[in-house]
Amino acid sequence: MKLRTETPSAENSHNFTIVSNSTTKVGTTLENLKSAISGETGASAKYTAFAQAAEAQGYNQVARLFKATAAAEQIHIGLEYALVAEVEPDFEKPTAQGAAGEASDLDLISGACGEIYETSDMYPAFIKRAQEEGNIKAVQVFTRAKLAESVHAERYLAAYNDLDCPDDDTFYLCPSCGYIHKGEDFEKCPICFCPKSSFTAF
Numbered sequence: 001m002k003l004r005t006e007t008p009s010a011e012n013s014h015n016f017t018i019v020s021n022s023t024t025k026v027g028t029t030l031e032n033l034k035s036a037i038s039g040e041t042g043a044s045a046k047y048t049a050f051a052q053a054a055e056a057q058g059y060n061q062v063a064r065l066f067k068a069t070a071a072a073e074q075i076h077i078g079l080e081y082a083l084v085a086e087v088e089p090d091f092e093k094p095t096a097q098g099a100a101g102e103a104s105d106l107d108l109i110s111g112a113c114g115e116i117y118e119t120s121d122m123y124p125a126f127i128k129r130a131q132e133e134g135n136i137k138a139v140q141v142f143t144r145a146k147l148a149e150s151v152h153a154e155r156y157l158a159a160y161n162d163l164d165c166p167d168d169d170t171f172y173l174c175p176s177c178g179y180i181h182k183g184e185d186f187e188k189c190p191i192c193f194c195p196k197s198s199f200t201a202f
């Protein structure tokens, strides 16, 4: 993802179209926030399990990527939970179902498919509804997550293609939007412009 002159948003970007065969159940923005929390919780648990499986199979770099992405989804949960808690302070975060990994190549494809669903279907649908409701905070939170998810998909597919020729690059996680960079060649987050110094290394 290249660095733009202004922060990417639903208003100044052209990759926010919702797939025509959308399977997202859209409710009110409050309901959509809860639904996103639930989806992100499942994804985070899945990636944690995939990381364990990758480690056991000797794919250490893939394991680091799954750990970084599991942590990224926790960032999205935190952003979405904060908005729900403004309305429902007693809202309890859902717990994840049990998850297990299989062959790491298939886990990477499974992860990429989930990320592509979120970035091309779920989040654009939730963003549209939040725009209709005039909920600017929710538009911003969903937008950050949407943009990070497509990068997650990109990292997963790159790892899939490079499974037999890994390198020792570090993955860096942006603490405010969940963007993940591979390697050292960046100065700030292309989604939210956080400096590299604030990123977490995996």
Ligand SMILES: [Fe+2]
Pocket (backbone or CB within 6 Å): 069, 072, 073, 115, 148, 149, 152
């Ligand atoms: Fe993701």
Ligand SMILES: [Fe+2]
Pocket (backbone or CB within 6 Å): 174, 175, 176, 177, 178, 179, 189, 190, 191, 192, 193, 194
């Ligand atoms: Fe960021």
